Amino acid sequence: MQEMILFSVIGHNDFEAAPDLILTEDFNGVNAGVFFIRGSKWSEKFLDTWWNLTSFIQLGSTKSGDNAALKNLIYHLSPKEMQEHVRIAQMQCLFNSYPWTPTWKSVRRFIFHHSTTWKGVYSDGDFMVHFAGLDDKLGWINKILREGGFPR
Template identity: 60%
Template sequence: MTRTLGSVRPKETSLHRRMWMFFQIAGLLALLLTVYIYGSAVVLKEANSLGRDCIPPHVSEIRENFRPKIAIVSFSDEGRVGLPKLSSPSPRARGFRGLMGMVKSNKISYAKMWGYDFIDARTSIDWSRPASWSKIPAIRSNLDKYDWIFWNDADSLVTNPIIRLESILQSVIGTTFAGDEDCHHSNCADLIVTEDVNGVNAGLFFVRRSKWSMEFLDKWWNMSSFIIEGSNKSGDNDALIHYINSLSPSEMWNHVSVAPMQCIFNSYPWTPTWKSLHRFIFSPSSYWKGAYSNGDFMVHLAGLDDKTEWAANIIQEIKPSSSHN
């Protein structure tokens, strides 16, 4: 049977209409998605002005007798001190290249403002494993000289220097900070961490001087089965998550405090990527608690490749408020 021209045209017209409707719907969805992504970025950047409290208002004033001795400890794995340079540094090391030189003065200035010590612990790096693991001996070798050590990775910087570390400690665990004898009958915690969508983050945390803390650091260091070589990940964070998850409820209660708000000292910049969008859709509360917003204490460039560019932009962004303060 021979098809006539008239019998083909209705089918073609119907197909064209369906295709046109498909492209219209796809274009509308793309527009809505774009608005959603960039609208989310605007909302999250203004989270604090929209009512988010990273530090509860009732602890903004530090108790007069609360004066622990605190050190801020950090290092960068971009250079091998006293050793030949690696011919092929890990992707993680390349990402940190030049970063400490940008953020070190920011942290030293903050430490001097409030009477903390800043320790560049790069000589503590053990090059037999990924350098990120060396935060553990860096903390351990200095802990006996301080009440608290605040560890922060090199890809972080202070964005609101008015917030003191005592305010953070006080908001999470109260005002107990001295030796083990003060923690027999109350939960004063030895380790203070934050959580992101993946769990506990090992980039920024507080450790209290105590017997438990020393044993914890030794056990964490000895979890060598978690070591990952030649990757953006080094395995120390996975080891920490495993260690904390394996604690009994009583030991967790007595020694570890997870801050209720990630943004209390470990905010992440919002990046409009498909991965971030997926996580934001399925875990919006995590992003609300942890997205970097104007007024946050610290920003942590976790998971970002162009860390130096991000750091330079943020330093430029906070300059007016820093100089004003």
């Protein structure tokens, strides 16, 4: 399954020639929730740099700062480095789907960021679900398992 996902993002199955980092984007840009990373010197340096971007940590906040740090790091890569080492999937739901929650916040996102939001909405069969920012994660997991027809 992972091979099919990687193929759909990079367009070939020569994984030795694949990029080092594969991400998705949501309505806020690149997302740190779920990603593929190759074990390489570039990846080690990238992860070390990302980990040490402590200025993005907001003490007293419920946000860890990891996503803001990742966005900053990605958006400051040179075009050459980006092309050689990073791919961003066209469809978020390939491996980073979000369950749809009927809240004012999600409806607003859908209205103002329709295509981006729609690319990330979970549907049965998606490889991975990301429960970002949701309370009662266990309840959501059970709901998706029930609706997806998976045995319990």
